[in-house]
Amino acid sequence: MNLFDWLRPGLKIKRWIFIGIIGIMFMMIGTFPLLHLFLIERGILDYFFFFIVGGGILLILAVKRGFLSILKILDFPSLSKRQKIDQKLYEKRILNKGPKVVVIGGGTGLSVLLRGLKKYTANITAIVTVADDGGGSGVLREDLGMLPPGDIRNCILALANTEPIMEKLLQYRFLEGQLKGQSFGNLLIAAMNGISDGFEEAIKKINDVLAVTGKVLPVTTENITLYAKLKNGKVIKGESQIPLKAKEFESPIEKVFIKPSNVAALQDAVDEIFYADVIILGPGSLYTSIIPNLLVEDIKKAIKESLATKVYISNVMTQPGETDGYSVTKHIESILDYLKLDKIDYIFANNKEIPKETLEKYILDGAIPIKPSKEDYEYLKKNNIQMIEGSFVDIKKNYIRHDADKISKKIIELVLKEKYTIDKKRIVDYYLLKEDIKKK
Structure with missing residues (x-):
């Protein structure tokens, strides 16, 4: 040197x-x-x-x-x-000087995107749903009365500066005994929750212990349950059951809602949304990962009033029992309907052809590619929403994932372009809006 x-x-x-x-x-x-x-x-x-x-x-x-x-x-x-x-x-x-990015969602899609974003900025906040009730998270939720740690664990690991062996350890799932199917990372969060004054403090300590780039926050610290009303009138209880029952009854989702409906959002999450340069929704399951966050009233209000650039990352494939037959437009309309917004600024959509051998198993499961159509272009133009198309797919071992590096780089470029072409009026607007919200 x-x-x-x-x-x-x-x-x-x-x-x-x-x-x-x-x-x-x-x-x-x-x-x-x-x-x-x-x-x-x-x-x-x-x-x-x-x-x-x-x-x-x-x-x-x-x-x-x-x-x-x-x-x-x-x-x-x-x-x-x-x-x-x-x-x-x-x-x-x-990286510490990078734009302030808030990503809202849950599931595998969110953690994949976070791995890409941390290469371009250290100012990342992941706001994660706590409606999960399946798998190891569901067991801990039932046994210990704690919030589900699974999605939060994946996001923390995506942003953590840990050695590969530590990540492998935290993702390890026990194969036998009473802990069969449970991940060590979930148990670590459960233990931290036990020695902390609440779930919020536990997650903050885990963020510190694993040297997380940015922060990972639960959308709320209250215990919520996700419900779905199907087109046939049946009401399904539980995030893990919704797509299964929708397939079983062959009836699409009409709407989703949470109980209790008046839960308070984590204040740190609201503040991060307010001061963000860009708010990213997705990628992830539309009705079970993204929209549950928008059902928390304070989060929805903060997104609507934030002056940040708003981005939606469309899924590459439809999800059986959840978004069967959905187009790009249908995804956007659903999100705007729950947000009570007229538009978002950008939508990212994949236009790359997926190899036939990779598609086969997805098609057999009932999933099909989501590609922009003529109707999508007309809808986006009419509503002044800009489409960012590209080869945003990364295929590994026949699993389809978003190309987090390409998407992250493009988002940061868009944000920097907008951030440094606006004048000082935006800073004043931020301050006045915050004071107005405080008074309300």
Whole structure:
């Protein structure tokens, strides 16, 4: 590592080097009379030049090697042969200046997107649904009376700066015994909940322990249950049962709602939405991951009143029992209906062809690709919603996922373009709007 690399802008190193040098100079001035008396009598002062040069070399070596030693002791995660410390510090400094991004949803789609976003900004807030009642989360919810940790766990791991072995450990699911099917990460959150003053504090501590980039917040700390009314009039209780029963009765979802209906949103979540530069809805299950967050009145109100750019990331495939036959337009209309909004700013949609061999198993399960159609273009144009199309699919081991890197990069580019072309009036608007909300 070149010494001059430490002097690059943005590292916040120069100021401390300068202060250190000033401190050394003060010490030298204070001790010089004593040293002068001691050295001049022995004739050593004649070699002052060698002392200055030698001292400088030793100082630089000590600072450089000492800094690296401290990082090793602290097990600094980026300390590797492939990544220079100075470059990592520089990147972190840039990420800390990135736009404020709020992502709302749940499920696998949300955690996939977060892994992409953290490469472009450190100012990320994931607001996660707590309506899950299936799998290991459902068991802990039933046994311990706590909020479901599953979706929150996945988002925390997506934003965490952990070693691969730690992530593997937290995602490990027990194969036998009473803990069969339960993940170690869920148990860790449950344990933290047990030693904390509530679920909110527990999640904050987990964020700190795992060095999360940004923060992960539950949409509410109150216990809620998701319901769905089907077209045939039947009412289904429980997030995990809704798509199953909709398929069984061959009746689409008419609407979803939560009980109790008047739950309070987490205040931190509301504040993050208010000060966001961009609010991203999705990707994820429309009725069981995204919309449950919009059923919390404070969240819906904050989104509506926020001046942030609003983005929806459309799913790549329809979901059996939930969005059968849904087009891009139908997804947007559903979200706007629950938000009571006229429009959102952007929608991201995939236009890449999916290989036949990958599609086969999805089609057998009842899912089909969601691709923009002529009707979608007409609807978006009429409602002044801008479509961002692209090859936004990442296929691994025949599983279809969003290409988080491509989507994240495009979103950040859009936000930066808008953020730095508006004038100072927006800052004033933010302040006045916040004061108005406080009065209400």
